[in-house]
Amino acid sequence: MGYEKLNEKMMELKDEIFASIKESVAIESVKGAPEEDAPYGRGPKEALDHALALGEKLGFKTGNLDNKVGWIEYGEGEEMAAVLGHLDVVPLGEGWKYPPLACEIHDGQMYGRGVLDDKGPVIGAIYALKAIRDLGLPIDRRIRVIFGTDEENGSSCVKHYNEAGGEQPAIGFTPDGQFPVIFCEKGQSFWEVTKKVENPSSVKVLSIEGGTAKNVVTPKCTMVVEGDLDVKEADGITVTKADGKTTIVAEGQGAHGSTPEKGVNAAIKLFEAVKDCGIDGDPGQMINFILEKIGTETNGKSLDICWTDEETGETTVNLGVVKCTEEDLFFTLDIRYPKNGDRDTLVATMKKQAEAYGMNADLESEGKLLYVPKDSELIRKLMNVYKEETGRDDQPIAIGGGTYAKAFDNMVAFGPTFPGEPDVIHQPNECADVEKMMLSYQILAAAMYEIAQK
Structure with a gap:
C-alpha cells in the first residue's frame, strides 16, 4: 500500500514532535546514583516520567515497571508488536558547537544529546501511534512503544522487563541502529x-x-x-x-x-x-x-x-x-x-x-547471535516500507556490533540513520538533519502499521 495519508499526518504533527523531543533532550538523562524511586538516577527517571506523561496526554494506555522500563500502547488483540527504544544517554562530553541540551537547529541540523540516540526516535514512535489511531487504520496486533532507561550501560532495564515477566512481543524493531535493516548481529x-x-x-x-x-x-x-x-x-x-x-x-x-x-x-x-x-x-x-x-x-x-x-x-x-x-x-x-x-x-x-x-x-x-532470515515476515515488511518510502534499493545488512534488538526474539534494528550519513552518535555535536528525522519517523509509522498486521 501507499502511505500518503500516514505521511501527511506525521508532517501535520511535526511541530508537536519537535517540541516533545526538545523537552526530552533538555533532561540530562545520564546514569547516576540510584535513589529510592530512581534506580538509574534522577535524570533517567525524569526522562521516563516525561515520556509516560506524553503518552497519557495523548490518550494512550501506559505502563511503568519499577521505574526501569515504561511503555505506551494502542489497539486490541492477543498479540503485541513492539518498538523498543531508550531514553538514557551517554555523557555530554566536551567540544559542542551548540548547547547539548537545547535542541537548537542550525543549517537544517538539530543538535542535542539524544536527538538520534535514542530520544528522537522514541518520541517519533509515540507520535506515530497517534497518527495510526487518529487515521483509524485497522490493526490486528496491539502496538507497544517500550522505552528502557539503561541501554547505554548494559541494558539491565530490558533484562529486568524480561525477568519480571513483561509481555513478549510477537514481532518488533528498535530504531537504535541504521536503515535499511540489520538482519544479523554476530554472536559476541x-x-x-x-x-x-x-x-x-x-x-x-x-x-x-x-x-x-x-x-x-x-x-x-x-x-x-x-x-x-x-x-x-x-x-x-x-x-x-x-x-x-x-x-x-x-x-x-x-x-x-x-x-x-x-x-x-x-x-x-x-x-x-x-x-x-x-x-x-x-x-x-x-x-x-x-x-x-x-x-x-x-x-x-x-x-x-x-x-x-x-x-x-x-x-x-x-x-x-x-x-x-x-x-x-x-x-x-x-x-x-x-x-x-x-x-x-x-x-x-x-x-x-x-x-x-x-x-x-x-x-x-x-x-547472543541475532539472525532473522531475509525472507521472514519481519524483514520483508520492513524492507518493503523502506523501499516504498525512500525509493532506494539498499539491501539488508549484517553487523559485528550489537544493538538493543537482542533483548527480544523476532526483533531487529531498523533506523534511524540512513546509509552514507556521518556517524555522530555518542560524539560531541550529535545532530540530525530535520528533514531526514521526519522521513525516518514517517518510515517508523508505516513500519509500525505493517507489523501490526497479521
Missing part, C-alpha cells in the same frame, strides 16, 4: 586470558600496558624491562633507555573491535619488535601465544575458530587490553562470529588453545 564473546607468573623471564619484564577497552584495537602499547634490551627502532616503535631500564613504545591505529581489520594493533607490533630479544618464561609464552595464534590475522584462523558465511561474514578477533606486571599476565579478546559459528565449539577451543600455552581463558561476557 569477550575473553580474559590470564596467568600468575611462576616462571619469570630471564629478561626481567617490569610491565606491559596497552589498550583502552576490550572492544577497541590496541592503539598504543608500552613495555618496560630491566637492563639494556637490544630492540630496533622502526616505524611506530620507539625505544628509550634510562635509569637502568629499556622502554619500548608501539603506536598503532585504533578501530572498533567489530572491525579489527580497519586498525593496526600496537600490542602485536610491540611483540613482533621484541620477539627475538630473549624474553622467555611465562611472559615469553604469552607473547608466543599472541604472535602465533593471533598475529596480524583478524579472522581467528590460527586459533581454529574461523567461520565464514557468505551472508553474514566471517569471524573477527580483536586483542584489546594488555596489562602485565611482574606477578600477573592479562589480556582481553573480543571475538565475534557469523551465523554458521558454533558458540560451544568456540568456548571449548579457546580454553584448549590458551591451556596449550599455560594460560587460562575465561569467558567474561557474551552476546
Whole structure:
C-alpha cells in the first residue's frame, strides 16, 4: 500500500514532535546514583516520567515497571508488536558547537544529546501511534512503544522487563541502529586470558600496558624491562633507555573491535619488535601465544575458530587490553562470529588453545547471535516500507556490533540513520538533519502499521 495519508499526518504533527523531543533532550538523562524511586538516577527517571506523561496526554494506555522500563500502547488483540527504544544517554562530553541540551537547529541540523540516540526516535514512535489511531487504520496486533532507561550501560532495564515477566512481543524493531535493516548481529564473546607468573623471564619484564577497552584495537602499547634490551627502532616503535631500564613504545591505529581489520594493533607490533630479544618464561609464552595464534590475522584462523558465511561474514578477533606486571599476565579478546559459528565449539577451543600455552581463558561476557532470515515476515515488511518510502534499493545488512534488538526474539534494528550519513552518535555535536528525522519517523509509522498486521 501507499502511505500518503500516514505521511501527511506525521508532517501535520511535526511541530508537536519537535517540541516533545526538545523537552526530552533538555533532561540530562545520564546514569547516576540510584535513589529510592530512581534506580538509574534522577535524570533517567525524569526522562521516563516525561515520556509516560506524553503518552497519557495523548490518550494512550501506559505502563511503568519499577521505574526501569515504561511503555505506551494502542489497539486490541492477543498479540503485541513492539518498538523498543531508550531514553538514557551517554555523557555530554566536551567540544559542542551548540548547547547539548537545547535542541537548537542550525543549517537544517538539530543538535542535542539524544536527538538520534535514542530520544528522537522514541518520541517519533509515540507520535506515530497517534497518527495510526487518529487515521483509524485497522490493526490486528496491539502496538507497544517500550522505552528502557539503561541501554547505554548494559541494558539491565530490558533484562529486568524480561525477568519480571513483561509481555513478549510477537514481532518488533528498535530504531537504535541504521536503515535499511540489520538482519544479523554476530554472536559476541569477550575473553580474559590470564596467568600468575611462576616462571619469570630471564629478561626481567617490569610491565606491559596497552589498550583502552576490550572492544577497541590496541592503539598504543608500552613495555618496560630491566637492563639494556637490544630492540630496533622502526616505524611506530620507539625505544628509550634510562635509569637502568629499556622502554619500548608501539603506536598503532585504533578501530572498533567489530572491525579489527580497519586498525593496526600496537600490542602485536610491540611483540613482533621484541620477539627475538630473549624474553622467555611465562611472559615469553604469552607473547608466543599472541604472535602465533593471533598475529596480524583478524579472522581467528590460527586459533581454529574461523567461520565464514557468505551472508553474514566471517569471524573477527580483536586483542584489546594488555596489562602485565611482574606477578600477573592479562589480556582481553573480543571475538565475534557469523551465523554458521558454533558458540560451544568456540568456548571449548579457546580454553584448549590458551591451556596449550599455560594460560587460562575465561569467558567474561557474551552476546547472543541475532539472525532473522531475509525472507521472514519481519524483514520483508520492513524492507518493503523502506523501499516504498525512500525509493532506494539498499539491501539488508549484517553487523559485528550489537544493538538493543537482542533483548527480544523476532526483533531487529531498523533506523534511524540512513546509509552514507556521518556517524555522530555518542560524539560531541550529535545532530540530525530535520528533514531526514521526519522521513525516518514517517518510515517508523508505516513500519509500525505493517507489523501490526497479521
